[in-house]
Amino acid sequence: MITEQNLLTKKAIELLQKLIATPSFSSEEDMSAQHLENWFKEFDIPYKRENNNVYAFNKYFDKEKPNLLLNSHHDTVKPNEAYSRDPFEPHIVDGKLFGLGSNDAGGCLVSLIATFTFFYESKNLNHNIIIAATAEEESSGNKGLNSLLTILPEIDVAIVGEPTLMNLAIAEKGLVVFDATVHGTPSHAAHPNSNNAIYNTIEVLEWFKNYKFPKISEVLGEVKLTVTQIKAGSQHNVVPAKVNLVIDVRVNDRYNNKEIAEILSNEAPCELKPRSLRLNSSCIDKNHPLVISGIALGRSSYGSPTLSDQAALSCPSLKLGPGDSTRSHSADEFIFIEEIEGAIDLYIKILNGFLNKKEL
Structure with missing residues (x-):
């Protein structure tokens, strides 16, 4: 473990505030990508950047092992006219962190980055871990995850961070x-x-x-x-x-x-x-060890009607993240601070149950 979980959580919330304060509309994510680069520099984690996609591999990456991808996006839609707050002011009020992209999908992204950092120096895991903070998800652009997949090693299983109230979306239309x-x-x-x-x-x-x-x-x-x-x-x-x-x-x-x-x-x-045939449905077997690990921690599973970057993946994938999908693209978007705290804790527990299991 590279550092203590509570410090990572504090740093993740600070990162989210920086991301909210930085306009990052689809295809205009240059500055938010720099904030993500700064995270990896701070924790002395080697990283790479392709366009506005920032990615990294766990310290003991082994080409002989299967690969787990942790992915979420740092682009946002444009704020709608119904906002009563400045969408780029990351205010915390009554435990809510307000701001554009806080719920979709900044909270998911920083929680996954913190989780990756937690496991970065772990040895003897049964999967490699790849973190990918990607661009152009909201516009289904051609310089987002789909382009990064042509560079990354083959992905065997993935967690895509989108707001699911930390329940397990085991299929997506x-x-x-x-x-x-x-x-x-x-x-x-x-x-x-x-x-x-x-x-x-x-x-x-x-x-x-x-x-x-x-x-x-x-x-x-x-x-x-x-x-x-x-x-x-x-x-x-x-x-x-x-x-x-x-x-x-x-x-x-x-x-x-x-x-x-x-x-x-x-x-x-x-x-x-x-218009396009590339946005296919996605799923993961309900008996997959990653799903079993989440169910064992009391999480429920369901099928999601909304589209995400899972559509770019051809491997089994699970959509999982803090926040509520109904808040996405809404005026005065927010996420609860406790949702981020709980997500990091739960991500770590789910991956502990998955990455340290001897037989898969």
Whole structure:
């Protein structure tokens, strides 16, 4: 252990305050990355930086051992107009640390960094530990975790830090966004037209409303398909040639995104084009030793409907972190100080149960 747990906790909270005070919108994380570099310098831990991603390996890294990744992000969304506080002022009031990114996902990030530092000098662990503080999560950008994975050694299992109230999200839905087009015959509104694209859309909307994918996940339930946008026409007296729709599909762990695209392209009564197929669902077996270690400490497991950097991973991964997902992207975002304290303690206990287990 490189230092005492209570000192690490104090330092982690101080780091979070520095991160809150530093604007770090997606693709603009240069300064927050410097704060992260300073942490590793302070604790004399060698680190590397790729774009705005900062990462490090445990002291006794062994290429023959499997690799555990600890990951969270340091970028944020932009503050919404409903803020009543300065989003970049890290005030602590009644045990709450306020500020943009405090809950999503600064509290998770600093807790994982503190946990990595706690284990940095540990010997004889059954896994190597890699910490990755990554960029561009909020925008699903191409210079975040997905780019870093091309540099890192193969990852065997991961903990992704997102606010889960420190319960175990053992599965997460993937996402495919489709652009759909319903065609018709353009015409003057005064003339008869039996092929009105807008009227044709009624049947298409009903199809999407009623369509069900047959495979249901034990943890994530059904695939959720939702029409979220519709656009057509430019003048009151012109029937448009087409109607454009946007379809949001949240994918369970019984399908991959390519399968979803193939099924809908074959069955949907309109033209469809997926924007991307890379944000797949993710999961970890409920009997995985990492999950068992968390359950043994009284944590519950569930399936998460929200997307995170787990989508970039092809290995078993667990989403776990302090804070509450419902506070994310909200006005006057905050995290409780005691949530960070409890998270560091729980992360350490879960990893003690996992990293020191002899048979995996």
